[in-house]
Amino acid sequence: MVTPIIFGIANLNQTESAIPLEMFVSLLGIVLFTPIFQPEQKSEIADVVFPKCVSMNVIYLIRAIYTFFFLIAFIALFGVFMRLQKSDVTFLMLIGTVANAVFLGSLGMLAAVLTDNTIVAYMIPMVYYMLNYGAGRKLGNFYLFSMRTHNYQPKIWLLTTGMILIFLSLLIERLKKKMK
Amino acid sequence: MLFLHELKKTIFSISYILFVIIAVLAIFSQGALNFSGDKISKPVIGEDYGTKNEDLPETVMPAALQSLYAEFVENNYTCYPIGSIKNVKLNDDEQMRIAEIIADITGMNTDEIYHIQGSSYDISLEGVSGDINLQSDGNGVFFILGNENENEKTIQEERIDFSVREDMSYTEFKELMQEVDDILGGGSNYAAESLIGFGTVPRTYEEADAAYELVKSSDKITGGYARLFSDYAVAIVFSFFPVFLAIIISTKDRYAKMSELIYTRKAAGIKIVLMRYLAILTAVMLTAVILSYISSATVWSMYTGMELDYFVPLAYDFGWIMPSAMTAVAVGMFLTELTNTPVAIAVQGIWWFIDMNMGMESVSASYSLLRLAPRHNAGTDAYFRTQDFIDNFSNLLANRLLFAGLSVILVIGTAIVFEAKRKGKFNGNEKIKRAFANIRNCQNQSQA
Numbered sequence: 001m002v003t004p005i006i007f008g009i010a011n012l013n014q015t016e017s018a019i020p021l022e023m024f025v026s027l028l029g030i031v032l033f034t035p036i037f038q039p040e041q042k043s044e045i046a047d048v049v050f051p052k053c054v055s056m057n058v059i060y061l062i063r064a065i066y067t068f069f070f071l072i073a074f075i076a077l078f079g080v081f082m083r084l085q086k087s088d089v090t091f092l093m094l095i096g097t098v099a100n101a102v103f104l105g106s107l108g109m110l111a112a113v114l115t116d117n118t119i120v121a122y123m124i125p126m127v128y129y130m131l132n133y134g135a136g137r138k139l140g141n142f143y144l145f146s147m148r149t150h151n152y153q154p155k156i157w158l159l160t161t162g163m164i165l166i167f168l169s170l171l172i173e174r175l176k177k178k179m180k
Numbered sequence: 181m182l183f184l185h186e187l188k189k190t191i192f193s194i195s196y197i198l199f200v201i202i203a204v205l206a207i208f209s210q211g212a213l214n215f216s217g218d219k220i221s222k223p224v225i226g227e228d229y230g231t232k233n234e235d236l237p238e239t240v241m242p243a244a245l246q247s248l249y250a251e252f253v254e255n256n257y258t259c260y261p262i263g264s265i266k267n268v269k270l271n272d273d274e275q276m277r278i279a280e281i282i283a284d285i286t287g288m289n290t291d292e293i294y295h296i297q298g299s300s301y302d303i304s305l306e307g308v309s310g311d312i313n314l315q316s317d318g319n320g321v322f323f324i325l326g327n328e329n330e331n332e333k334t335i336q337e338e339r340i341d342f343s344v345r346e347d348m349s350y351t352e353f354k355e356l357m358q359e360v361d362d363i364l365g366g367g368s369n370y371a372a373e374s375l376i377g378f379g380t381v382p383r384t385y386e387e388a389d390a391a392y393e394l395v396k397s398s399d400k401i402t403g404g405y406a407r408l409f410s411d412y413a414v415a416i417v418f419s420f421f422p423v424f425l426a427i428i429i430s431t432k433d434r435y436a437k438m439s440e441l442i443y444t445r446k447a448a449g450i451k452i453v454l455m456r457y458l459a460i461l462t463a464v465m466l467t468a469v470i471l472s473y474i475s476s477a478t479v480w481s482m483y484t485g486m487e488l489d490y491f492v493p494l495a496y497d498f499g500w501i502m503p504s505a506m507t508a509v510a511v512g513m514f515l516t517e518l519t520n521t522p523v524a525i526a527v528q529g530i531w532w533f534i535d536m537n538m539g540m541e542s543v544s545a546s547y548s549l550l551r552l553a554p555r556h557n558a559g560t561d562a563y564f565r566t567q568d569f570i571d572n573f574s575n576l577l578a579n580r581l582l583f584a585g586l587s588v589i590l591v592i593g594t595a596i597v598f599e600a601k602r603k604g605k606f607n608g609n610e611k612i613k614r615a616f617a618n619i620r621n622c623q624n625q626s627q628a
Binding site for chain 1: 199206256421424428525
């Protein structure tokens, strides 16, 4: 949301447009996906909610899906806004941004389900994001800021892995509950 | 006792172990944990000593004019208002004013300059198509040419010489350029203090040698490395990640449902809060000290026989890194106590993010008073820019004292909130939550 304040998003070419999208908008994924399991991490709420007839897994899945659609809607809107400001943003770049956000968010979700602590869970994707500043290209197909050099291949990896990690976290959550 | 108890609780928590791993990973990824092989040596006559920026009117003025002209023609100005790139387009009136300024500097006609920009350029240069092309004759004079399909004759006819008026004083030039910066909304390369960026000149042997000697005498060599370590460490780890630790430790009581029990204890609020704060800070600084010594030790063997300062990493840890860590921990504790939510992640996160993106455009910006993480990103190739550090030491001191002071205020604030909660006068954001719950209840009742 603060992106337009700290980074001009008007009159940018494709390379320049990639910067706010990859560096700022991607972070939305962390904010949206990480707290998916949070309400039930409080034991009182879990005790009330878990015995209900609708399986929690279905609820988590629904939350993940609508979070995903909200993410797409927000990024699309942001893209439209940038275009209105005469920046050269392509459809592919928006998909790339979604891929980044989903991957970062999935790291948060996985950390949340493994640690049962949403705050710790926020740390993990933040660290990964920060590593991209330093280690950068050494991350290969998982490098978050590749669109700047018009390289879209990592986005396929990020999106696919992100999706897999989201399902994996849902699966682990289910297994955890069965074991209880 | 309370302190030791809190320290033990912090150090043996998963979040602290995670924090240490993060710190190691992040600093290692920037190459600041191992400086071996990156040796600074006495310059040898005849080699390349790199470049430096100097406020030389004869270099700055033509270079700045050329840059301004190129941006004016395209009506696309690059600025860095908060570090990140921002492209500015001006309206007709503002472009006219820039044309007037260029005319004032060059002594040319305003209308002539104004009509060269954008599409008008093609009209005024008949028979020439393609992009504009700026060429310099190497003497501070440059001229514009069409790029393609031009023939010699056209070039000769349309060649417009550009140079700074001979009677233009540097002060006047700076004032005009500052006006350009104001029109652009600030953060451009034309701001009076940024103009020096146009004065790139090669460093001479004498200067390189003096810089080297300064590293030896003032920094005792290890100081330069410690500064580079602190620059990275504070920017990527210690001005943000301690906030997580503060939030996790602060919420532990609540998660364990011990808050009310602690409220009934005899210990004063300020004591409980302060001991917790000191314990978290000690744990954070322990990481900083250990990592800074690991980093520093990697250079010791390269300088055997030379006078090194083995305590300097400690000075940088406490002087440079600690105030930022203090702030991050204090913000984390205060906002968690106040709101009972992890909102401090967002607050500190955004602050850190903006600060990090402010970059290191100029030395003065790197050491500005409100910089959460002061920057001094200079390695051996720049001889650690020791002189810049010495020149800005008082700014750094003011900045660090301000952040340390701010942290103390926040800690006192945390204790006040803690006491208020204990007495039942205040309960975080419960009031707001209850207000929302009431609205929902009303809706439910009306539906029923």
